[in-house]
Amino acid sequence: xxxxxxxxxxxxxxxxxxxxxxxxxxxxxxxxxxxxxxxxxxxxxxxxxxxxxxxxxxxxxxxxxxxxxxxxxxxxxxxxxxxxxxxxxxxxxxxxxxxxxxxxxxxxxxxxxxxxxxxxxxxx
Numbered sequence: 001x002x003x004x005x006x007x008x009x010x011x012x013x014x015x016x017x018x019x020x021x022x023x024x025x026x027x028x029x030x031x032x033x034x035x036x037x038x039x040x041x042x043x044x045x046x047x048x049x050x051x052x053x054x055x056x057x058x059x060x061x062x063x064x065x066x067x068x069x070x071x072x073x074x075x076x077x078x079x080x081x082x083x084x085x086x087x088x089x090x091x092x093x094x095x096x097x098x099x100x101x102x103x104x105x106x107x108x109x110x111x112x113x114x115x116x117x118x119x120x121x122x123x124x
Contacts, residue, residue: 003038005099008122013102014048014088016074030073032092033101036063042094048082049089056080063098 016030036042041064047057059076063069073082073090082088092100 003040003097005035005037005097006122007094007097009092009098009100010089010122011092011100011102012089014073014082014090015086016082016084031103032069032071032073032090033103034061034063034069034071034092034094035099035101036065036067036069036094036096037099038096039065040096041065042096042098044092044094044098046076047091047093049091051087056082058093063094 011032014030032046034042034044041062044061044063045058046061047055048059049055056079059078061069061071074084076082092098
């Protein structure tokens with residue numbers, strides 16, 4: 001299949017709530033959703049930016065050809081965990097075109113909130 005998407009994406013809004021209510025599988029989290037519709041594996045790098053300190057990254061992952069990956073930002077830990085209760089933004093770079101979506105589940109109260117949006121594609 002022909003590749004779709006872009007090689008660079010930006011998510012300017014990020015925030016992992018520091019607490020949750022309810023079951024563990026309903027923990028407050030943010031998800032990086034990546035679609036690789038092409039015929040080659042995507043080597044993806046994620047860099048996190050903050051308002052009060054230098055960026056962190058890259059976090060590296062591979063999304064196989066013709067597959068999707070949903071990665072919790074909460075689980076990124078190399079080179080260091082993304083801090084909770086902290087505003088951040090991310091830039092996602094791939095060696096092949098991909099499509100990126102951002103999702104947040106905020107379960108700090110019993111009435112959960114879910115936010116999802118397509119990332120900003122940077123034309124290169």
